[in-house]
Amino acid sequence: MSSQDKTALAPSGGKTADKVFRGVAYACGILILVVLAAVFLFLFFRAWPLIGGDQKANSDVISSFTGGKVSSFWGYVLPLLFGTVLISILALIIAFFVSIGIALFISHYAPKKVATGLSYVIDLLAAIPSVIYGLWGGLILVPAIYPFWNWVANHLGFIPLFAGPAANPQRTVATVAVVLAVMVLPIITSMSRDIFLQTPTLQQEAAYGLGATKWEMIKLAVIPFGRSGIVSASMLALGRALGETMAVLMILSPSVTGYSIKILQASQSNAIASNIAAQYPEANDLGVSVLIGTGLILFLITFIVNFVARKITEKAGA
C-alpha cells in the first residue's frame, strides 16, 4: 500500500499557499481599519476650519445656512441630529415588526414554492434605488397618505407625537419614516429570513415534539436562534435609515433649525444627510467644511448606535 513509503510527519505541501492566504486575510482585515481611519481623517481634516479656522467666518457661514437664526456649530447640528435620529427610529419601529412578520411568513408559513417567489420579490425591493423611492414618495405617497395622517391627527392628536393639524401636502417626518421603513424593510426581512431558515430542524422538531403550536415553535426555536441576526439586521437597517439622503431630500419639508416631535406637521425637523445634499451644491469652501462637520457628527452617531447594538448582541449571544 502506498502509505508504507510515507515517513512519519513528513512536511506537508501547500504551506506557502497557506501562509499567503493567511496573510491576505489578515491584510484585508486590517485594511478595514485603514480605510476607516482614512475616512475619519479626511472628514476631520476637511472639518478642521470649524475648530482651527476663523470663528467669525464660521458663524457667518452658519448664519447664512440658517437665515441668521443660529450661528454656532452645535446650535446648527444638534437639531439636525435630533431629526435624523427621530426619523430613523420611527422608520425602524415601523419596519421592524412588519419585516419580522414577512420573514416568518416566508420562512415558516408560506408554502415552499410560493416562498421562493416571495423572497425574490423582497430581494428585488431591497434593490429599488432610493431615488425611485424618492420619486414615488414625493409624487404618489404624499398625496395618498394625507387622509390617513389627517385621521390620525384628528383622533390621536392628544398624543404629542401626532399633534395636528396634519400638514397638507404630507411632506412630513411621518411620511418620510414610512418611506424609509419601506426602504429598510427588505434589509431586515431578507437577513432575518435567511437566519430563520437556518434554524436547525432538530430545534424545531424538539419544540413540535413537546406539542407546541407553530407560533410557540417559533418562539421556542426560531426567534431565539435568530435573535442576534435580527439585531444585526436591524442595525444595518438603522444605519441605512440614518444615512439615507435622496428619499428624505425629495420628500421632507425640512425645518431650518429647532427640535420638534410633531411628526405630522411640515417644516419641523431635518436630517443631516439630506441637509448636506441640499446645501452642498451651492456651498462655498467653508460651507463645505461645516457640512462635513455635520457629516462627522452623523458618522459618530452611527458609531455609537452600532457600538451599543453590538454590546446588546454580545450579551444576547452569551
Add this chain to the structure above:
Amino acid sequence: MGQRIDVNHENIYYGDFLAVEDVNINIEANKVTAFIGPSGCGKSTVLRTLDRMHELIPGAHVEGEVLLEGKNLYDKDVDPVSVRRDVGMVFQRPNPFPTMSIRENVLAGVRLNNKHISKSDADDLVEWALRGANLWNEVKDRLDNPGIGLSGGQQQRLCIARAVAVHPQVVLMDEPCSALDPISTLAVEDLINELKDDYTIVIVTHNMQQAARIADYTAFFNLKAVGQPGHLEYFADTTTMFNNPQNEEAERYISGRFG
C-alpha cells in the same frame, strides 16, 4: 394511563418517493414496543408518523390510518398539536434549546400550557424529570447554566427529561441511547421500564440487547434492496422475536448480531 396505537395499511412518502410500504402494527398500551432493522429501512420514518412529525418535512405525506385509542390521528378534524402533546418524542441527536438553561429546557413543554407555574411546582417538576433521566445529580448545582453546555450524553438525557416532563401518554424514542454511555443507558432503560406503568413506549434501537432487555414487543423492519421501500417484516412479542422467531429474515438479522 398510556394509550394504544393501531397502524393500518400505512404508506409513507417523501414527496414521490415511497419510503415505507403497507405497515400494519398494533402497539399495546402500557407496553414497550421496539423497532429494529437495518439502517435505512424506515424505522425513524414510521416512528415519526405516530405523532405526525413526519408531515413537517415538506412534501412528506402518509396514506392509511394511525389510530390512537381508535381515533385516527390523520383525520381532518385532528389537530397535530394536540397529537404531539399526547405523544412525546425523544430524538436521535440531542436537541436542547440552546438559549435556555437546563431548568428552562425541562420546563419548556409545560410552560406552553401553563403560563404561570409556581416556583415550587416548577422546582419539583424539574427535579422529578431530571432524576428520572438520571441527570439530577450531575446538574443540580447548575440548573441555570445553558443546556447546550453539557456533554452529548448529558444533553440527550436532558432531552428525555424535557419530553417526560409534559407527561405524555405515549413516548416515542428514536435511538435515544445511541449517544449515551452504558451507565446513562441503563438509567434510561430503567426509566423506560418505569414509564410504561403510565405511558405507552415506542423505541427505535439498533442495539438488539437493549430491545431484548426492555421491550415487550419487537417489530422488525426490513428493506428488500436499497432504493426500495422499507416494510414491516415481522412483529412479535420480544421473547418470541429473540428466542424463536417465525421469520427467516428476522432470524438471520438477529443472529447476525452476534456473528
Add this chain to the structure above:
Amino acid sequence: MGQRIDVNHENIYYGDFLAVEDVNINIEANKVTAFIGPSGCGKSTVLRTLDRMHELIPGAHVEGEVLLEGKNLYDKDVDPVSVRRDVGMVFQRPNPFPTMSIRENVLAGVRLNNKHISKSDADDLVEWALRGANLWNEVKDRLDNPGIGLSGGQQQRLCIARAVAVHPQVVLMDEPCSALDPISTLAVEDLINELKDDYTIVIVTHNMQQAARIADYTAFFNLKAVGQPGHLEYFADTTTMFNNPQNEEAERYISGRFG
C-alpha cells in the same frame, strides 16, 4: 505500517478548565485500542489531542507529550497539517461534505490536497474505500448523488470510507458506530480488524461489547465527580480488562453494563 503513540503526562484544557488530567498511555502500533468510560469523562477530548484536532477549539491547549513513533506531535517544528494527514479521524456525528457527491466525498482527502489522480485510480480508490465501509453495494449506482442525501447510518459509513481513503497511519474513531445499525456496525468492525494490519486504530466506544470484540487494548477513563477533570483510570489488554480487571472502578463499570 501503523505507528505507535505514547502519551506522557498529558493535561488537557478548555481555556482554564482542566478537562483531563495526567494521561499516560502507550498505544501499540497495528493494534486496536479502545477508550471506554462514562459520559463526560473526556474520551473524545483525549482522542482529539492525538491528531491535534483539540487545538482547533479556541482557547484549548495541551500540556505534556504525545509521541508518534517517538516524535512529539506538539513540538514547535511539527506541522499539525502533516500530523492530521498521518492520523485520520472519524467523528461521532456523520459529517459528509454537503457540496460533494458520494464519490467526491471519498476522494476529498486526496483531491483537496491537490494530488492528481487518474480517473481509473480514483475509481479504484472509491470502490476500495466504500467496500471497506460496507457501503459499496448501497451506493454504487448513485456515486454522483450528493453524500448528504444518504441516511444517517449510510452517511457515517461514507465518512469512514473518506477517512481511510487517504491511507493514514493511525485512525482515530469517536463512537463511529453510534449511529449505525448492527449489520453496518459489524461491517465496520470487520473493517477495523482488517485495517489494523496496516494502521494503528484508536476507537472511542460506549459499547463495551464492541470494545471486547475488536480491541486489543482497552483504556478506561473515569471522572471523580462532575466538574472535576477526567483521568485514565485503568489501561490493560482487552482480555484482562473484561475478564479480570485489576481495578475496582473498572470492574464496577464493566459489570454495570449488564446490570
Add this chain to the structure above:
Amino acid sequence: ATVAACGDNTASTSNSSSSDQTAKAAPISGDFQGAGATSQQAAVEAWIAGFQGTNPDAKIAYNPTGSGAGVTTFLTGATAWAGSDKALSDDNIAKSKAVCASGQAFDVPVYISPIAIVFNLKGVSDAGKHINLDAATAAKIFDGKITTWNDPAIQDQNKDLKLPSTPITVVHRSDKSGTTQNFVSYFKDQAPDAWTYDLSENWPNEVGQGAKGTSGVISTVKQADGTIGYADFSQVGDLGTAAIKVGDSYNEISAEAGSKVIEDSKLDDTAKGENRVVVKINHATEAKGAYPIVLVSYDIVCPAYKDTKQAEFAKAWLTYVTSDEGQKAAQDAAGSAPLPSSLTSQISKSIEAIKTK
C-alpha cells in the same frame, strides 16, 4: 473621445450649416467641461446642441452641480467655465488669479429668467385666473403673516375674484438656491418692512413647506389646494401665476416682461474686477410691462487660459451664447428672457478681452 460617439443623436442636417462656417474662424474641437447653476441646464443643453452644429468636433459637457460647486470647481481649473446664479465674490476673484493664465476671472450674464409666484387654488388657478399681488402682500404671505386666501390684503387687490377662506400653504425651496436669493431680494428691496431677513440662498423662516429643487416646489404646489410658491417661469405649467404690482399696474409674467426690468437696470458698480458685467436688478422699476422678479445667471470665464484651446472655446462659446441666435435657442428650450440690447455691447467688449493667442 473617439469611441464616445456611441449612441449620440447626431443631427442629420449638421453638415448644411458648415458652409457658412467656413467664412468664420476654424471650428473648435476638443473636450470642454463646464459646471454650475441648475437653472441654466435646459438653456445650456440647447446651447451645446447649437454650438456643436457649427463645431461638430467639440465635445462639451455641462454638469449642473449647483452654482457654488460650479464656481469651486472652476477655481480648481478643472472646468473651462462655470455657470452661476450669483456674481463672483471678491474672494472668488482673488482665488481666480491662480487659475487663469493671466488676469482674473470675470462674469457675464447669459441667462435671464423671470421667477413666477405660482399658486394652486380651487376656483381660481384651475379656472386659469391670475391673482394680483404687490410686494408687501406677497412678502407677508411668504412670511406667514397672511394665512388665508380671503385675507383683506389679497382680496382688496383682486376685486373681481371670489377668494375662498382656504388656508395658505407656502411652498419654498429647501435646498440652497439662487432662485430663492433672487426671489427674496425682491422683497428686501420692495417691502423691507415686511421682509426683515438677511439676504441668503437659504429660505429663512419655517413657514409652510420646503421642497427640494424647482421640481419639488412645483409638484408640492400641485399636490394640495391653497398652496403658493415660486419657481422658474419655464416650469409653471398649468399652475396659476401672480401678476406683480409695478408702478400702478399689475404686470403678468412673461419672458419679455422679465427682460424689461433688466433693460431698466444698471450695472453693479460695486463689483470689482476687469471685464465684469454684473447686473444690479432694479426691483423698483416702473417700466411699462416689466415683471420685476427675475433671476440673472452668469457664465464665469478667464481672460486667459493656460491652454489656448480652452481660451478659443471660451470665447467662441460666450460669443454664441450671448448672440441673438444663442438667446433664441435658450428662449425656445428654457423659456428664458432675451438679454436686453442695453447689455450686449458691454458683454461683447468683455468677450473680446479673452486672449486666444
Add this chain to the structure above:
Amino acid sequence: MAEETKKKNLDGAPVIDFDKFRPSRSSEQRRNVMDKFMAGLIALAFVIACIPLVSVLWTTIVNGIKRLNLNFLTYNMTGVVGGNPTPSGGYGGVLHAIIGTLEITGGAMLISIPIGIMCAVYLVEYAHGGKLAMTVSLLVDVMSGIPSIVAGLFAFSMFTIVFGPGTINGIEGSVALSLLMLPTVVKSCEEMLKIVPNDLREASLALGVTKQRTIAKIVLRTALPGIVSGCILAIARVIGETAPLLMTAGYIASTNVNLFAGQMTTLPVYVYQEYSKLSANCPANATAACVPTIPMERAWAAALVLIVVVLVLNLIGRLVAKIFAVKTER
C-alpha cells in the same frame, strides 16, 4: 403499580401532581387563538408590505413603459433640446447611463467583493475573537453606517488629492460605492461562514488538508450560495446610489466608456437629473412633436430600466446560487 416497586432513580424525587399541568380547555383555546392570531398577523404583515411595494412597481411600470423603447435604450442625451424630438426620432435615451451604471458598479464589485470575502475569512477563520478581530468587526458595523453622501465626499477628496483638483471620473464613483458595499459584503459573508458547520472544517482538517484549502474548497464552497446572495444585496445597496455619484462621477449627456477618465452618468443620477428638470419648454411655434412633459417621462422610463437591470442582476445571482446550491441536512 404498587408503591414498593417505586423506582430507584426517583428515590427522593418529589411527587408530581400532573393534573395541575394538564392543558385546560381554556389554555388550549388560548393557545389556538394565539396561534391563529399570530398567523393572521404575520400574513397581514406581508400584505401591508405589499401595498407600497406593488405601488412603487406599478407606478414605475405604468409611467415608465410609455417612453421605454429601443430608441430610448440605444441613444444618449446628446443633441436633446427642450421637448423636441431628436434626429433619430426619439427624445434622448439612457445608453450612456446604462453603460455608466454597469461599469461603475462593476468597478465597485471588483474592489469590495474580494476584500470583503477575505476580511470575513479573517474574522471567522483566523481571528477567533482576538482583540484585533473584535475591533475589525466592530468597525465593519460602524462602516455600514457611513452615510452614502459622506462616502462620496471621501472619494472625491481622495481623488482630488491624488490626481489633482476637479478630478471626476467613473472609478472615483466605484471607490465611493465600494466603501458602501464593503461592510455589507463582509457582514453577510461573515454570517454565512459562521453558519457553515464546524463539523465540516474538522472533517477536512482531519483529512490532513491545509487550512487554506479547507477554507477555499470546503468552507467558502459550502457558503457560496449565501455569499452570492449577500453580494447581490450589497450590489443592490449601491446600484441605486445617487448622492455620492453626483459628486464623484458627475453627469454627462454623451456616452463615456472609459471608467478611468471623464464624467460618467449612471441611471439613478439620470433619473434624478430628469426629475429635476421636471418639464421642458416648448416654444409657442413648436410642432405637436414637442413634448413638454418629456423629462419626467424619461425619468420614469429610466427608473424602469434601472429596476429591470437590478432584476436581471438578481436573476443572474440566483442562477449562480442555484447552480452551486448546497443540499441542506434533512
